[in-house]
Amino acid sequence: MGPFTLFVSRAPWPYYARPRVGEGEQTFTREDVAAVRARQAELRVPHMFEWVHETAPTLRDAVDAEVIEVPLLVLDRAAWRPLEAPESMGLRLLDADDAALAAALGVEQVGFAAAGTAPGPQAITERDAAAREQDAARLDYLRERFRRGTSVTAVAENESGPVAVGTLRPVDAVAEIVGVATLPAVRRQGLGGAVTAFLVEHALDRGIETVFLSAADDDVARVYERLGFRRCGTACFVH
Numbered sequence: 473m474g475p476f477t478l479f480v481s482r483a484p485w486p487y488y489a490r491p492r493v494g495e496g497e498q499t500f501t502r503e504d505v506a507a508v509r510a511r512q513a514e515l516r517v518p519h520m521f522e523w524v525h526e527t528a529p530t531l532r533d534a535v536d537a538e539v540i541e542v543p544l545l546v547l548d549r550a551a552w553r554p555l556e557a558p559e560s561m562g563l564r565l566l567d568a569d570d571a572a573l574a575a576a577l578g579v580e581q582v583g584f585a586a587a588g589t590a591p592g593p594q595a596i597t598e599r600d601a602a603a604r605e606q607d608a609a610r611l612d613y614l615r616e617r618f619r620r621g622t623s624v625t626a627v628a629e630n631e632s633g634p635v636a637v638g639t640l641r642p643v644d645a646v647a648e649i650v651g652v653a654t655l656p657a658v659r660r661q662g663l664g665g666a667v668t669a670f671l672v673e674h675a676l677d678r679g680i681e682t683v684f685l686s687a688a689d690d691d692v693a694r695v696y697e698r699l700g701f702r703r704c705g706t707a708c709f710v711h
Contacts (some may be wrong), residue, residue, distance in 0.1 A: 473511060474504045480517060484609040488520035489692040491511060491528040493641040518711070525706040544635040544705040547672060547683040551700035554673060556642050557666035561628045561635070565674065568618040573611060576627050576637045580602035583637075583653025589664075589691050592656030596632050624672045628654075628663045636663035640671040647675045665695050672699070 475498040479487035489508045491498060505521075512519050523531055524544060534538055557563050566573055578599040586592050617623035623641055627634035638652035649671055654664045668685075675683050686707040687693035693703065 473508050475500060475538045476504065476508050476610055478508055478511060480515060483613045484607060485613060486518045486520060488518075490521065491523050491531060498528065498530070500528065500531040502534050502536060505534050505536070506530075521708075521710040523581045523708050525708050527705075529699070532708060535710055540709040542707050542709075542711070543687045543690065543703050544707040545685055545687060545693060545696050545701035546704045547698050549676075551702070552672070552696070553700050555662060555665045555669040555699060557628050557663060557670075558661055561630055561663065561664060561666070563626060563628055563670045566618070566627060568615045568627045572627065572634055573614065573625070574603040574606045575599060576625060576634045577606050577611075577614075579627070579634050579637045579655055580651050580653045582655060586656045589659060589695070590656070591659045592706075595655055595657035596635075599634075624671065624674060625651075626667050626674070628667050636667050638664070638667040638671055640675055642675065642678070642680055645679065645681040647680045647683050649683065652685075665699055668696065669699055 473489070475492055476489045477492050478489040481487045489512070508521075509519055509541075512600045521531075521535065525532060525541065532541075534568045550624075566576060578601070581602040582594050582598045586594050614623060614625075618625070621642070623639055625637065628636040635658050636652075636654040639650050641650060649668060652664050652668055672683055684704075685701065687695065687696055693701075697703075
């Protein structure tokens with residue numbers, strides 16, 4: 473659609489519009505954005521946009537909505553510093569039929585609802601409540617992604633099950649790490665960093681050359697920078 477590509481999901485998973493790749497630097501207008509919004513409304517899909525500011529610097533001013541801007545980071549392999557979880561925690565990858573998947577998604581939901589790195593009261597009770605509310609179709613879709621190898625989810629867990637989670641999404645030699653979250657009750661124990669490091673090691677062992685992620689804010693970005701990620705741009709979202 474003009475200077476955009478609009479992705480439309482055939483699965484229970486929302487997608488977005490983004491600037492077209494390979495078109496050179498575009499000048500975006502409010503009319504361009506409005507046309508995509510109209511098509512999203514017609515298709516009854518979310519009015520979502522995602523882009524990197526440095527590759528589409530005129531788009532932010534063309535969007536008549538709140539734009540979330542967060543640090544975009546890429547792994548500097550020369551600076552990579554692995555981090556292990558505390559001895560009381562175990563790290564592992566989930567498989568497609570893992571009974572802990574709903575609880576892992578519960579951790580993600582609770583962690584992102586209480587944004588930031590500060591500890592809080594939300595713990596196992598909130599995780600389990602969120603796990604019970606997970607949509608069965610979404611769970612089935614994620615399990616199929618696990619089978620295809622297009623999603624790899626890791627958890628840090630104790631005797632109560634998952635308390636931190638993160639997901640790797642590989643495509644050829646590139647992978648994005650998404651959904652890193654820790655239950656607020658166990659924050660500031662290095663669990664988010666340990667899960668991230670576990671996923672990075674998994675990616676590197678399988679020949680992934682580029683690992684990137686976006687951080688919710690500067691405080692979260694510093695956690696990743698201590699592992700060896702460096703800032704390379706600004707990720708922008710309209711959700």
